Amino acid sequence: xxxxxxxLPILLFLVVALALSSAFVFLPxxxxxxxGTYKPTEAKLAEYECGxxxxxDSRSQFDVRFYLVAILFIIFDLEAAFLFPWAVxxxxxxxxxxxxxxxxxxxxxxxxxxxxxVGALEWE
Amino acid sequence: xxxxxxxxxxxxxxxxxxAMVIFARNPVxxxxxxxxAFFNAAGLMVLIGAEFIAMLLVIVxxxxxxxxxxxxxxxxxxxxxxxxxxxxxxxxxxxLLAVVLAAELVLGIGAYxxxxxxxxxxxxxxxxxxxxxxxxxxxxxxxYSKYVFMFETAGLILLVAMVGAIVLTHRKSHxxxxxxxxxxxxxxxxxxxxxxxxxxxxxxxx
Numbered sequence: 001x002x003x004x005x006x007x008l009p010i011l012l013f014l015v016v017a018l019a020l021s022s023a024f025v026f027l028p029x030x031x032x033x034x035x036g037t038y039k040p041t042e043a044k045l046a047e048y049e050c051g052x053x054x055x056x057d058s059r060s061q062f063d064v065r066f067y068l069v070a071i072l073f074i075i076f077d078l079e080a081a082f083l084f085p086w087a088v089x090x091x092x093x094x095x096x097x098x099x100x101x102x103x104x105x106x107x108x109x110x111x112x113x114x115x116x117x118v119g120a121l122e123w124e
Numbered sequence: 125x126x127x128x129x130x131x132x133x134x135x136x137x138x139x140x141x142x143a144m145v146i147f148a149r150n151p152v153x154x155x156x157x158x159x160x161a162f163f164n165a166a167g168l169m170v171l172i173g174a175e176f177i178a179m180l181l182v183i184v185x186x187x188x189x190x191x192x193x194x195x196x197x198x199x200x201x202x203x204x205x206x207x208x209x210x211x212x213x214x215x216x217x218x219x220l221l222a223v224v225l226a227a228e229l230v231l232g233i234g235a236y237x238x239x240x241x242x243x244x245x246x247x248x249x250x251x252x253x254x255x256x257x258x259x260x261x262x263x264x265x266x267x268y269s270k271y272v273f274m275f276e277t278a279g280l281i282l283l284v285a286m287v288g289a290i291v292l293t294h295r296k297s298h299x300x301x302x303x304x305x306x307x308x309x310x311x312x313x314x315x316x317x318x319x320x321x322x323x324x325x326x327x328x329x330x
Contacts, residue, residue: 004127004170004171004173007170008126011126011130064199064293065293065294065295066195066199067192067195067196067199067289067293068289068290068293068294070188070191070192070195071192071285071286071289071293072286072289073188073191074184074188074189074192075282075285075286077183077184077187077188078184078188078282079282081180081183081184082267082275082278084176084260084264085176085260085261085263085264085267085268086264086267086268087264088258088260088261088264089260089261089262089263089264089265089268090264092261092264092265092269093264093265093268093269096268096269096272097264097268097269100268100272100275100276101268103276103279104275104276104278104279107276107279107280107282107283108279108282108283108286110283111282111283111286111287114286114287114290115286115290118290118294119294119296119302120290120294122302
């Protein structure tokens, strides 16, 4: 069983961050309601885009190439994630573990070379 | 005590944000609630001692998968009015799916008592790890010895995913001037510049 007390500072940090951020959000709202400056009008609530009315939906379609970059990022991210347990358990798994990881890396290097050759990593 | 309190906090936030994923009207908000759920699931993983899984949840799920979901949501360009217009037409199919899912739920809950899984007591043939070794080391010791085949299969699946994504989304772009490292490195000053002794008051021949 792991020693969870090491994570206590992180938990405390999280609690403090949560308390501070919610204070910064909700305190001004509460103060403005209590002091009577909260008088919303149609003009105040309208979205303002530097002098002219907001004319476009914010949901515009992305170029599909962003998706390709994200997919490639996930794949190499996972590859790196597999490297961590491999690195700390090499003493136990020995040469077989080393060989399996080399095979795994070889599989992904094939994909990497393909992505490079086909020009998937290039942007205009 | 702290563990118990934080377990209940994390668990309730996971459930609440998972419900918000479903109920949020804006799909982008759904993805953001999903990120909250992932973070709190990571907290739960830390509480049961699976530190490596917790870190993976944060790095892979929050860092990469949620971003990918956001991309997908942004790319789909969902028209809500059109979606609502198709509601009546798709009601029978939706009801059918709901019935199937409800049946699965009932069966799953009914099977709860059937084969009780005793957590923490390994079966006879299961791989065992010592509780003294760290989490990540135990995973590594199993993954790269006993479950090599699964690991290599995971690598192949990743390769197929990469090739498939490239084949599906890559467009040959025209008019782009990519790098040619070798010719850039081979370029000498003599190829590109020349010294001119320019007399005063005259134009230059290019």
